[in-house]
Structures are given as C-alpha cells and as structure tokens.
Amino acid sequence: MPATTTETATLTVGEKSIQMPTVAGTENEHAIDISQLRQQTGYITLDHGYMNTGSCLSAITFLDGEQGILRYRGIPIEQLAEKSTFIEVSYLLIYGKLPTKQELADFTTLLTRHSMIHEDMKRFFDGYPSTAHPMAILSAMICSMSSYYPQAVEPKRQLEQLDMTVARVLAKMPTIAAFSYKKSMGQPFTYPKNSLSYCANFLHMLFAVPAEEYHVDAEVEWALNLLLILHADHEQNCSTSTVRLVGSSGSNMFASIAAGICALWGRLHGGANQEVMEMLELIHADGDNVDKYIALAKDKKSKFRLMGFGHRVYKNFDPRAKIIKRACDAVLAKLGKSDPLLDIAKRLEEHALSDNYFIDHKLYPNVDFYSGIIYKAIGIPINMFTVMFALGRLPGWIANWKEMLESPNTKIGRPRQIYTGPTEHSYVPIEQRG
Numbered sequence: 001m002p003a004t005t006t007e008t009a010t011l012t013v014g015e016k017s018i019q020m021p022t023v024a025g026t027e028n029e030h031a032i033d034i035s036q037l038r039q040q041t042g043y044i045t046l047d048h049g050y051m052n053t054g055s056c057l058s059a060i061t062f063l064d065g066e067q068g069i070l071r072y073r074g075i076p077i078e079q080l081a082e083k084s085t086f087i088e089v090s091y092l093l094i095y096g097k098l099p100t101k102q103e104l105a106d107f108t109t110l111l112t113r114h115s116m117i118h119e120d121m122k123r124f125f126d127g128y129p130s131t132a133h134p135m136a137i138l139s140a141m142i143c144s145m146s147s148y149y150p151q152a153v154e155p156k157r158q159l160e161q162l163d164m165t166v167a168r169v170l171a172k173m174p175t176i177a178a179f180s181y182k183k184s185m186g187q188p189f190t191y192p193k194n195s196l197s198y199c200a201n202f203l204h205m206l207f208a209v210p211a212e213e214y215h216v217d218a219e220v221e222w223a224l225n226l227l228l229i230l231h232a233d234h235e236q237n238c239s240t241s242t243v244r245l246v247g248s249s250g251s252n253m254f255a256s257i258a259a260g261i262c263a264l265w266g267r268l269h270g271g272a273n274q275e276v277m278e279m280l281e282l283i284h285a286d287g288d289n290v291d292k293y294i295a296l297a298k299d300k301k302s303k304f305r306l307m308g309f310g311h312r313v314y315k316n317f318d319p320r321a322k323i324i325k326r327a328c329d330a331v332l333a334k335l336g337k338s339d340p341l342l343d344i345a346k347r348l349e350e351h352a353l354s355d356n357y358f359i360d361h362k363l364y365p366n367v368d369f370y371s372g373i374i375y376k377a378i379g380i381p382i383n384m385f386t387v388m389f390a391l392g393r394l395p396g397w398i399a400n401w402k403e404m405l406e407s408p409n410t411k412i413g414r415p416r417q418i419y420t421g422p423t424e425h426s427y428v429p430i431e432q433r434g
Contacts (some may be wrong), residue, residue, distance in 0.1 A: 065313040090395035114171040114308035115192040137180040153252035178205035233396025239263040245413040274370035276308035308369030
C-alpha cells in the first residue's frame with residue numbers, strides 16, 4: 001500500500017488555494033492525490049491519453065522507463081526470463097508469489113485438464129469466413145465462454161469461482177487461438193495433448209496435421225516460453241487499463257479479457273510487431289535497399305519510420321529487447337532459416353547498434369522488432385502475431401482484473417471531459433432548415 005507523505009501540494013485557482021495530499025509507492029514513486037479536486041474547486045484535470053494520471057494502486061508490476069527496469073511482483077524480468085517458465089510467471093502475477101513445487105504441479109495439472117473447449121463452441125468457427133482475423137475470433141470466443149460458465153459471471157460468485165475461471169481462460173485461450181489459425185488455413189483442428197507442456201501443446205495444435213508426425217523443437221518451445229514471459233505484463237498499458245475499466249463496472253473476467261483483446265488489436269499497441277514485418281516486406285519489395293530506408297529514417301522531412309525501434313516508455317533501453325535478442329540469434333542459428341526478410345532485419349539491427357544517429361536518438365531495436373522475427377522464423381503467419389501477444393499478456397490481464405475485484409478502493413471508471421461543442425440552442429423544425 002502507498003504511504004501518505006508529510007508533503008502536500010498547493011493548487012491555486014484564482015484567489016482560492018487548496019492543499020492536496022501526496023502519496024509514495026514502495027519504489028519511491030510519488031503522486032498527488034486529486035480525488036477531492038472537483039468537489040473542492042469545481043475543476044478537473046485535463047490529461048490527454050492519461051499520461052500523467054494514475055488510475056489505480058497496483059502491486060503487480062514495476063516499470064521504470066528511465067532506468068530500463070521491469071519487475072514482476074518485485075522480481076527482475078532478467079531473472080524470470082532465465083530461470084522461470086510462463087506457467088510459473090502466470091502464477092506469480094495472478095497470485096502474488098512464486099508457487100511451491102506442489103502448487104506449481106497442481107496449477108499445471110489444472111491447466112492441462114481444462115485445455116479443451118466445449119464441443120459446441122467448435123461450431124462457432126464454422127460461421128466465420130476464412131478471411132476472418134484471428135483477433136476477431138479470439139475476442140468473440142473468449143466472451144462467448146461466459147455463456148458456458150454462467151456461475152462464474154454472477155457478481156456474488158465471481159470470487160468464489162475465481163481459481164476455476166483463471167484456469168479456464170489460461171488453458172482454453174491457446175486452444176481457441178490455434179483453432180482460429182487452423183480455420184484460416186482450411187485445416188482440421190488439432191486437439192490439445194495432455195502429455196505436452198503449455199507452450200509445446202500450443203505449437204502442436206498450430207502445426208500438427210493428420211497423417212504426419214509433428215515433433216516440437218525444444219529450441220522453438222524455449223523461445224516461445226521466453227516470448228510469453230516477456231509480454232506477460234507491462235503495467236497500465238492500453239489493453240490492461242481497458243480490462244480494469246471494463247471490469248470496474250462489475251463485468252465478468254471473460255468480458256473484460258475480451259475487451260482487452262480488442263484494445264490490443266490496435267496497430268499502435270499489439271500490432272507493432274506486425275508492422276515490423278510489413279516494413280521488412282516493403283524494403284524487400286524495393287530491392288532490399290536497406291541504406292535507402294536508413295537514410296529516410298534520418299530525414300526529418302520523410303514520413304518513413306523504422307518500426308520496432310525505440311519505445312514510448314523506455315528512454316534508454318528496453319530490458320526485454322536485450323533478452324529476446326539472444327533468443328532471436330539462437331533460434332535463427334538453430335533453424336538455419338534462409339529468408340530475405342530476416343537478412344534485412346539483421347542489417348537494420350547492425351545499423352541501429354553502430355550508427356551514431358540511432359545511438360544518439362536512442363533508437364535501439366525493441367521487443368517488437370525481435371519478436372516478429374522469431375515468430376516469422378518458426379512459421380507463425382503475420383496475422384497471428386497480435387494473437388501471440390494476447391497469449392502472453394493474458395496472465396497480466398487476469399492479475400489486474402483480480403486485483404481490481406479484490407480492492408476496496410475500486411470504483412466504476414468514469415473519466416470526465418471538457419465539452420467543446422455548441423452552446424444551448426433551440427430545435428429547428430425540418431421545414432425551416434436551410
């Protein structure tokens with residue numbers, strides 16, 4: 001919990017001044033508590049994009065963009081990436097602590113037992129055209145799960161059913177995602193296999209086809225596990241804030257997660273790694289002329305932007321990018337992929353790490369740059385990239401929804417606005433309108 005400090009902030013409006021309390025978080029983050037501002041002054045704050053507004057108190061993730069720090073429940077992302085698994089990280093985020101050996105085994109078994117979706121839900125896929133975007137299917141199917149587990153959506157029973165709802169969403173989302181991919185490919189669905197791990201099972205459902213034996217490559221499974229860990233939570237980003245905002249109304253977890261999926265779908269959020277690959281395709285279509293696009297990126301008059309470089313939050317470096325770069329190199333070396341897009345990506349990376357312009361402007365390759373390359377290398381199509389992001393971010397969404405539900409401070413989200421439309425005027429009958 002934050003500690004109320006002895007310092008106060010003074011706001012003066014006209015001849016009236018008020019004192020507002022300040023609070024400090026456990027990592028010495030400071031905030032001015034303006035919760036009584038409108039009642040005392042009649043004013044509200046205006047903060048486009050909520051860039052300077054804290055919407056909640058949270059004990060889940062700490063992020064310091066200036067120092068390049070990312071911690072889940074206090075544990076550095078570097079340690080989790082090296083030593084943990086996605087399932088263990090999910091437990092940590094959702095339940096607030098690392099599981100014991102027995103707790104992890106029970107949690108893993110629970111996810112395995114609930115990886116199948118109801119057979120009736122398979123019929124939903126028949127109603128989608130082959131051109132349907134997997135994110136559209138994913139959000140609709142997750143929301144539809146609420147109709148199969150009505151006890152989990154009753155307001156008084158949401159906490160009672162919480163552990164089971166958590167397991168169902170975490171276990172079934174990879175199955176739904178894989179089925180949506182199979183639908184787009186016109187291939188029969190591949191059912192989950194209880195003998196496989198979480199990540200291996202997902203790869204099996206994606207790529208296994210009838211009459212052919214599919215073996216999950218250990219290097220690919222490791223890389224996918226790492227990618228999911230690195231994307232598991234990232235503080236109050238657009239989709240996570242959406243989950244909390246929708247959940248604040250009393251909406252169930254299924255509906256709130258579906259809303260988060262839709263928010264993540266946007267090209268400015270979860271679509272970043274897809275835009276990286278589209279940029280690489282553009283350069284390839286233009287004769288692989290990397291130098292030309294490097295020059296355009298430096299030209300202030302040019303509208304071209306290098307996608308996957310720099311980060312809105314991290315001012316020096318993205319700690320996740322350092323980790324994922326090593327994984328990217330390992331996977332490409334292991335798979336021995338020969339792909340012109342991957343060659344272009346390597347050349348762009350070389351420029352970014354050695355060119356003074358990129359170094360001075362802190363335009364280092366970020367996590368989206370490397371994740372897209374890895375997904376491309378292991379055979380995941382571009383339209384599935386955002387789905388992969390959603391799979392990774394899922395435990396963070398669940399953790400934030402759970403924290404919101406359990407918090408005594410939760411109020412229904414209701415931002416204010418400054419109205420800029422017409423002032424009051426009378427209705428004009430249609431006969432008198434010009």
